[in-house]
Structures are given as structure tokens and as C-alpha cells.
Amino acid sequence: MKKLITFTVNEMGYEVAVAPNKTLTQVLRDDLDLLGTKEGCGVGDCGACTVIMDGKPVNSCLVLAVQADGSTIKTIEGVARGDSLHPVQETFVEMGAIQCGFCTPGMVLSATSLLEKNPHPTEHEVREALSGNLCRCTGYQKIVEAVQEASRRMKG
Amino acid sequence: MLLLPKFDYEEPKSLPEALAMLSELKGNGKVIAGGTDLLVNMKKGTVKPAFLVSLRKVEGLREIGGENGGLAIGSHATVSEIADSDRVGSMFPVLARSASCLGSPLIRNRATIGGNIVTARPAADLPPALIVLGAYVELKGKDANRTIPLDGFFTGPGTSVIESGEVLTRIILPSAPPFTGGDYIKIGHRAALEIAIAAAASRLTLDKPDGVIVDARVVLSAVAPTAIHAASAEKALIGQRPSEELFAKAAALAEGDCSPITDMRGGAEYRRDMVNTLVKRTLLKAFNDARDMKGGNA
Numbered sequence: 001m002k003k004l005i006t007f008t009v010n011e012m013g014y015e016v017a018v019a020p021n022k023t024l025t026q027v028l029r030d031d032l033d034l035l036g037t038k039e040g041c042g043v044g045d046c047g048a049c050t051v052i053m054d055g056k057p058v059n060s061c062l063v064l065a066v067q068a069d070g071s072t073i074k075t076i077e078g079v080a081r082g083d084s085l086h087p088v089q090e091t092f093v094e095m096g097a098i099q100c101g102f103c104t105p106g107m108v109l110s111a112t113s114l115l116e117k118n119p120h121p122t123e124h125e126v127r128e129a130l131s132g133n134l135c136r137c138t139g140y141q142k143i144v145e146a147v148q149e150a151s152r153r154m155k156g
Numbered sequence: 157m158l159l160l161p162k163f164d165y166e167e168p169k170s171l172p173e174a175l176a177m178l179s180e181l182k183g184n185g186k187v188i189a190g191g192t193d194l195l196v197n198m199k200k201g202t203v204k205p206a207f208l209v210s211l212r213k214v215e216g217l218r219e220i221g222g223e224n225g226g227l228a229i230g231s232h233a234t235v236s237e238i239a240d241s242d243r244v245g246s247m248f249p250v251l252a253r254s255a256s257c258l259g260s261p262l263i264r265n266r267a268t269i270g271g272n273i274v275t276a277r278p279a280a281d282l283p284p285a286l287i288v289l290g291a292y293v294e295l296k297g298k299d300a301n302r303t304i305p306l307d308g309f310f311t312g313p314g315t316s317v318i319e320s321g322e323v324l325t326r327i328i329l330p331s332a333p334p335f336t337g338g339d340y341i342k343i344g345h346r347a348a349l350e351i352a353i354a355a356a357a358s359r360l361t362l363d364k365p366d367g368v369i370v371d372a373r374v375v376l377s378a379v380a381p382t383a384i385h386a387a388s389a390e391k392a393l394i395g396q397r398p399s400e401e402l403f404a405k406a407a408a409l410a411e412g413d414c415s416p417i418t419d420m421r422g423g424a425e426y427r428r429d430m431v432n433t434l435v436k437r438t439l440l441k442a443f444n445d446a447r448d449m450k451g452g453n454a
């Protein structure tokens with residue numbers, strides 16, 4: 001039987017009737033049309049499905065939509081302010097931290113979440129914070145550099 | 157895309173309500189906590205519960221609080237809450253260390269301590285640390301409650317003494333004696349998102365800073381069907397004066413205490429070798445911490 005859930009996604013309130021076996025990834029993509037959240041492995045290994053749930057980055061492929069009832073979600077669509085990109089998004093674009101782009105939404109969300117908690121992370125802390133997000137293209141180096149550069153820009 | 161089979165889902169608001177629900181469902185209901193284990197298994201089709209009972213709205217299951225000088229941790233506390241807790245970090249650093257090497261930051265934000273115990277994986281990260289700390293688990297059923305040592309809780313890979321109508325509510329850690337230290341080390345192919353190839357947790361208690369070992373616990377993981385004590389290593393340590401030679405002797409004995417298998421994560425021989433190294437290293441760190449600490453600390 002479907003359940004009615006209420007939650008906030010990117011600062012907008014939603015009420016959706018969902019089947020208990022739908023994951024948060026599915027509901028964001030299929031019911032809310034937020035296609036920025038990707039599904040790769042579906043079992044918690046790749047991080048393509050990363051969203052921020054009540055302030056913490058999680059694998060939305062392993063969250064039931066019914067478990068998100070009452071929660072506050074941020075997806076990649078909620079990171080930029082209008083037309084102005086978040087510093088992490090800017091540095092990803094400028095510094096070649098994006099190739100195919102499949103991992104990018106998850107990488108950006110894990111990175112922004114790190115910088116909120118720890119504005120001046122060491123390289124090791126950046127790598128640790130991104131360790132649940134796999135990238136098949138970039139070799140990670142440019143992603144790490146982009147996060148560090150974003151941290152420097154956010155300082156000033 | 158991996159899809160989940162159909163099931164029903166409820167979120168009871170209290171423990172009695174959850175227990176009544178599980179009892180009515182008999183074997184058809186399953187508890188869901190963080191879902192990081194259960195949902196993967198359901199997607200892969202290895203378990204097919206008709207009904208999931210979520211504990212997320214049950215009050216009081218997430219608290220980390222003091223109890224008789226020790227600590228009581230609600231089963232629904234997440235692994236990241238445990239890894240980041242100052243209280244856990246200062247009282248039981250071994251537990252904080254084991255929590256911080258589970259899965260990835262994303263998994264740790266959902267995974268709960270209760271789920272990590274009940275799932276009973278041979279390579280789970282928290283049980284070895286919890287066993288050397290002498291943890292108890294509080295199990296509540298509709299008609300009866302029991303508090304039992306975690307040591308002895310596991311009966312095989314994926315199995316334990318918990319009954320289908322029971323909920324694990326709290327994990328209780330007794331206060332550590334003075335001059336106690338411990339360590340947990342896990343090895344995998346990479347630092348994150350890796351189930352252990354082998355892991356060891358050790359805890360030593362000395363009678364005084366430069367004294368003899370009065371209590372020794374060495375627990376190995378991923379090298380037997382459940383987390384096990386390296387019983388002969390423990391025996392060899394007790395009553396002795398700590399030294400590198402003693403730790404090397406205990407480490408060699410620990411190799412004989414385990415029964416590793418060869419699988420895609422590693423060979424049996426390699427695992428045995430690693431047990432030796434991990435036991436030696438965890439004992440050295442445990443000893444250094446025990447000697448340097450005035451109060452109880454593990």
C-alpha cells in the first residue's frame with residue numbers, strides 16, 4: 001500500500017504518495033523529476049546517488065522514500081544559488097574535475113558537506129570525505145585539488 | 157537498476173508498539189534500522205521480508221549516555237555518531253576507531269550499531285572492539301527482556317541468539333579498570349568501502365604502570381565464522397610482564413587460534429600472516445596506552 005510522505009527538498013515542501021519499496025533515489029528522479037541524482041550500483045558502493053539528508057550526506061539508493069518522511073533533503077539541484085554556482089561547482093568546472101560527469105553530483109555534495117563542517121580540510125581529510133564517492137574518469141587528483149581551491153576561495 | 161521486492165512498512169512510535177507488531181507478524185516481519193545491510197540483501201534477493209518494522213521513530217534508541225561509570229549506547233545510534241562522539245572517543249577509543257573504519261562516510265551516516273551487531277557478519281567492524289570492551293546487549297521482547305554478554309551472542313555467519321520477535325535496544329559498556337589500553341586494526345585492499353580481510357582488537361589491563369598483565373583480551377575478525385577470541389594468546393599474556401617478545405609469542409599463538417578461509421578478498425595463509433602482524437601491533441598500542449593512562453581507558 002502506498003504511504004503519504006511529506007518532506008522538504010531543496011527548500012520546497014512536497015507531499016508524495018510512495019510505495020514502501022521505492023528508494024529515495026527513485027522518488028527524487030521519477031516523482032520529483034530531479035534527475036541530477038544518479039543511480040550507479042544501487043548498493044552503496046559508488047556514491048553516485050549521494051544526497052544530503054538532515055544535514056548529512058547519504059546514499060539515497062539505500063534509503064527508502066518512506067524513511068525520508070519528515071526529513072530535509074538537498075540534492076545537487078539545490079547547491080547553486082540561482083545562476084551563481086557554488087565555489088565547489090566553479091572549481092570543479094575550471095580545474096578539470098569533471099569528465100563524464102556521472103560522479104559529479106555526489107562528489108560536489110560530499111565536498112560541500114565537508115567544507116561546511118571543516119572549512120579548511122587537509123588533503124587527507126578531503127580524500128577521506130570523498131572516499132564513498134567513486135570516479136571512473138578523473139583519477140581523483142583534480143577533484144581533490146578543486147575542493148582545496150574552493151576551500152581557499154571560500155575563506156576570502 | 158536493482159529493484160526492491162514488494163513489502164509493507166510501518167513506523168511504530170514506541171518500543172511496546174514495535175514489539176507487539178513484531179510478535180503479531182511472527183517470522184514475517186523484520187526490523188529495519190539504517191537499512192544499509194538489509195536493503196542490499198533485499199535488492200540481491202537473499203532475504204524477502206513481507207513486512208518491515210522501522211525503529212526510526214521509536215524514542216530513546218539513539219542516546220549515548222553514561223551508565224555506572226561506563227556507557228550505554230542506543231542501538232539506533234549511527235556509526236558516524238559513535239565515531240564522532242567525544243564521550244566514546246575519550247572513554248572507549250577502541251570503539252571510536254573501529255566505527256571510523258566502517259564503510260564510507262556516506263554509509264556511516266546511515267548504518268547503526270544495532271544493525272552492525274544483529275547482521276552478524278564474520279567481518280563486521282564493531283563486534284571485535286565491543287567484545288574486548290566486555291559489552292553487553294540488551295534484548296527486549298514482547299513478554300521478556302534479557303541483558304547478555306556480546307561474547308557468545310554470535311552463533312555463525314549471519315546468525316546469533318536473538319529471536320525474531322526481539323529488538324536489540326542498548327549496548328552497555330562497563331567502565332574499564334585503571335591502566336587499561338586497547339586498539340583495533342582492520343586491513344583491507346583500500347582504506348574505505350572495504351570489508352575486512354582480517355582484523356584484530358586487543359585490550360590489556362596492567363596492575364600498575366610498570367606491572368604485569370592482569371587481563372588480556374584478543375579478538376580476531378574475518379578469520380573464522382564469527383569474531384573469535386585468540387584464547388591461547390590471551391592465556392599466554394595473563395600474569396606476564398609486557399614485552400615485545402611476549403607480544404610476538406602471543407601473536408604466533410593467535411595464528412593457531414583462527415581458522416581463515418580463502419576467498420576473493422584474501423588467501424587463508426595471507427590472513428594467518430596478517431593475524432600475527434595485527435595482534436602484535438594492537439598489543440603494543442594497547443600496552444603503551446595502558447601504561448600511560450592513569451584512569452580506566454580502553
Ligand SMILES: Cc1cc2nc3c(=O)[nH]c(=O)nc-3n(C[C@H](O)[C@H](O)[C@H](O)COP(=O)(O)OP(=O)(O)OC[C@H]3O[C@@H](n4cnc5c(N)ncnc54)[C@H](O)[C@@H]3O)c2cc1C
Pocket residue numbers: 043044045186187188189190191192193194195196211231232235257258259260263266267268269270271272273274275279280281282322323324325349350351352
Ligand atoms: C557499501 C557498504 C559498505 C559496508 N562496509 C562495511 C564495513 O566496512 N564494515 C562493516 O562492519 N559493515 C559494513 N557494511 C555493512 C553495514 O553497513 C553495517 O553492518 C551496518 O552497521 C548495518 O546497520 P544498519 O542500521 O544499516 O542495519 P540494517 O540493514 O537496518 O539491519 C541489519 C540487520 O539487523 C537487523 N536489525 C537492525 N537493527 C536491529 C535491532 N535494533 N534489533 C533487532 N534487529 C535489528 C535487521 O533486521 C537486519 O537483519 C557495509 C555496507 C555497505 C552497503
Ligand code: FES
Pocket residue numbers: 038039040041042043044045046047048049050059060061062
Ligand atoms: S547508486 Fe547508490 S551508492 Fe551506487
Ligand code: FES
Pocket residue numbers: 097098099100101102103104134135136137138
Ligand atoms: S567524471 Fe566520470 S565518473 Fe567521475
